[in-house]
Amino acid sequence: xxxxxxxxxxxxxxxxxxxxxxxxxxxxxxxxxxxxxxxxxxxxxxxxxxxxxxxxxxxxxxxxxxxxxxxxxxxxxxxxxxxxxxxxxxxxxxxxxxxxxxxxxxxxxxxxxxxxxxxxxxxxxxxxxxxxxxxxxxxxxxxxxxxxxxxxxxxxxxxxxxxxxxxxxxxxxxxxxxxxxxxxxxxxxxxxxxxxxxxxxxxxxxxxxxxxxxxxxxxxxxxxxxxxxxxxxxxxxxxxxxxxxxxxxxxxxxxxx
Numbered sequence: 001x002x003x004x005x006x007x008x009x010x011x012x013x014x015x016x017x018x019x020x021x022x023x024x025x026x027x028x029x030x031x032x033x034x035x036x037x038x039x040x041x042x043x044x045x046x047x048x049x050x051x052x053x054x055x056x057x058x059x060x061x062x063x064x065x066x067x068x069x070x071x072x073x074x075x076x077x078x079x080x081x082x083x084x085x086x087x088x089x090x091x092x093x094x095x096x097x098x099x100x101x102x103x104x105x106x107x108x109x110x111x112x113x114x115x116x117x118x119x120x121x122x123x124x125x126x127x128x129x130x131x132x133x134x135x136x137x138x139x140x141x142x143x144x145x146x147x148x149x150x151x152x153x154x155x156x157x158x159x160x161x162x163x164x165x166x167x168x169x170x171x172x173x174x175x176x177x178x179x180x181x182x183x184x185x186x187x188x189x190x191x192x193x194x195x196x197x198x199x200x201x202x203x204x205x206x207x208x209x210x211x212x213x214x215x216x217x218x219x220x221x222x223x224x225x226x227x228x229x230x231x232x233x234x235x236x237x238x239x240x241x242x243x244x245x246x247x248x249x250x251x252x253x254x255x256x257x
């Protein structure tokens with residue numbers, strides 16, 4: 001609760017209120033400004049039933065209790081103090097009215113709180129202070145627990161990133177090694193292919209030269225070459241002598257004549 005106001009609307013002061021179960025059948029509501037005003041009321045199961053009838057909220061009893069707690073914890077809460085004339089004179093206020101509703105347009109709940117003085121008032125403020133401290137410790141513990149979990153998650157994330165980086169480096173190394181193996185495997189094939197091409201060319205050249213030689217051997221004589229005449233054929237020696245003698249005799253006869 002952030003504010004308290006008088007019935008006449010001339011006084012405002014900040015209050016804290018604390019709602020907690022005393023046992024399974026009683027609910028205590030305490031409000032205090034930690035100065036001179038502390039109020040309290042205790043609701044029994046029968047009081048809650050009567051409050052439910054006054055409010056006019058339907059549904060089950062548990063539904064109404066949930067609505068009451070939601071109105072006190074998250075709704076609009078005001079504490080209206082009784083007797084503004086007592087506030088002006090510094091006298092104590094005997095009663096206060098706590099009014100709350102869950103949200104605009106929903107039914108309002110009105111609770112009457114009685115003033116506490118002396119030791120009961122001190123006990124009530126002490127209970128509020130203890131509840132605040134315990135709530136702070138729970139929140140602080142939740143924050144520390146959340147920070148620890150966040151640190152663990154960040155550490156796990158960092159380890160996972162390092163693991164992924166190492167795996168990526170290994171994959172890159174394997175990929176590079178496989179590429180080198182593939183390139184080495186392709187190299188000799190290209191060299192052998194080149195040698196095969198060279199050998200093929202040499203074979204073609206050799207066959208071409210052999211064909212040319214064969215052609216030159218089998219080439220018929222050219223037209224410019226003079227054929228041998230029959231009169232110029234070689235005559236055997238015995239025939240040449242005989243013919244030469246006959247020729248001499250014929251010449252002698254001719255001379256005699």
